[in-house]
Amino acid sequence: MTHNAIENYPELQSQMAEWPSFLDKALTPTALIGKRIVVTGAGDGIGKALAKSLACFGADVILLGRTRTKLEAVFDWIKQHTPTDPVIVPCDLAQLDTDTVSALAESISSHYGNLQGLVHCASMLGPKIPLVHYPADQWQTVMQTNVNAVFMLNQGLFDLLDQGDPGCVLHVSSSVGIQGRAYWGAYSASKFALEGLSQILADETETAGKIRVYSVNPGGTRTAMRREAYPLEDPQTLPIPEKHMGLFLFLLVGSLVPDLIKRPLPATGAQIDARKWLA
Numbered sequence: 001m002t003h004n005a006i007e008n009y010p011e012l013q014s015q016m017a018e019w020p021s022f023l024d025k026a027l028t029p030t031a032l033i034g035k036r037i038v039v040t041g042a043g044d045g046i047g048k049a050l051a052k053s054l055a056c057f058g059a060d061v062i063l064l065g066r067t068r069t070k071l072e073a074v075f076d077w078i079k080q081h082t083p084t085d086p087v088i089v090p091c092d093l094a095q096l097d098t099d100t101v102s103a104l105a106e107s108i109s110s111h112y113g114n115l116q117g118l119v120h121c122a123s124m125l126g127p128k129i130p131l132v133h134y135p136a137d138q139w140q141t142v143m144q145t146n147v148n149a150v151f152m153l154n155q156g157l158f159d160l161l162d163q164g165d166p167g168c169v170l171h172v173s174s175s176v177g178i179q180g181r182a183y184w185g186a187y188s189a190s191k192f193a194l195e196g197l198s199q200i201l202a203d204e205t206e207t208a209g210k211i212r213v214y215s216v217n218p219g220g221t222r223t224a225m226r227r228e229a230y231p232l233e234d235p236q237t238l239p240i241p242e243k244h245m246g247l248f249l250f251l252l253v254g255s256l257v258p259d260l261i262k263r264p265l266p267a268t269g270a271q272i273d274a275r276k277w278l279a
């Protein structure tokens with residue numbers, strides 16, 4: 001496949017050789033034209049890779065994140081290399097409230113008219129210390145960012161997602177959201193809660209059949225958060241965020257443009273381990 005944007009994204013291009021052929025055939029530069037997708041944590045790591053990748057395949061991406069300069073860098077790359085229409089939404093999810101979510105929904109509605117995807121990549125690690133020493137204020141901040149903000153965004157953007165087109169909500173989770181681990185404190189508890197949110201929303205939307213909901217565990221990935229969690233680890237031993245883009249694109253393109261992907265999607269509500277997807 002030739003594509004200007006992808007030619008300017010060598011980290012993604014290097015991973016595409018490993019994609020199954022059904023995906024490579026489906027993913028033309030126009031695959032996601034007219035699809036609007038919110039990506040939280042879009043300024044760095046997995047969210048940044050996903051925002052750029054979605055734009056490479058035609059989606060208009062709403063780039064939500066904490067640090068304006070990081071979001072602007074992603075915005076500039078997308079504008080330079082793709083014909084899509086991104087917007088940036090600087091937002092500290094630790095401070096998110098329902099009024100802010102309503103204002104976001106209104107601005108998405110007036111700018112784009114609708115929304116098809118919502119991907120929750122943003123999260124914070126918090127301290128890695130025993131529960132008995134865990135500071136209550138940091139517990140609250142991690143839970144607010146990793147769980148409460150996800151609940152508020154899913155709730156406040158739901159009507160926009162539920163306007164008739166197929167939709168998709170992805171929750172980026174973690175192994176410590178499936179099996180608790182000492183010293184992972186609020187981060188681990190927040191990912192258990194995120195798995196619950198994902199399954200509940202999937203169950204509540206399954207009968208209508210328009211919105212698919214998944215949790216995705218990327219496993220160890222070369223990002224700032226991983227460095228914070230494992231400062232002594234050699235980052236070169238870890239996959240880059242773009243390694244996971246085949247899976248994210250499979251789930252999003254498969255959900256939003258079902259005719260393009262000639263492969264059944266996992267059932268809505270599934271917990272997906274990115275490391276097993278291509279195995």
Ligand SMILES: NC(=O)c1ccc[n+]([C@@H]2O[C@H](COP(=O)([O-])OP(=O)(O)OC[C@H]3O[C@@H](n4cnc5c(N)ncnc54)[C@H](OP(=O)(O)O)[C@@H]3O)[C@@H](O)[C@H]2O)c1
Binds near residue numbers: 042046064175224226
């Ligand atoms: N990397 C791994 O090994 C790994 C493993 C399992 C699961 N995960 C999950 O993968 C997802 C992406 O993480 P990553 O590894 O890509 O980490 P990352 O590079 O550190 O990115 C995290 C993103 O979340 C944003 N963020 C953090 N707190 C925020 C807040 N209060 N408000 C708004 N945005 C906030 C950050 O914004 P700023 O940069 O502006 O602070 C950043 O863009 C997370 O949900 C993480 O739990 C990662």
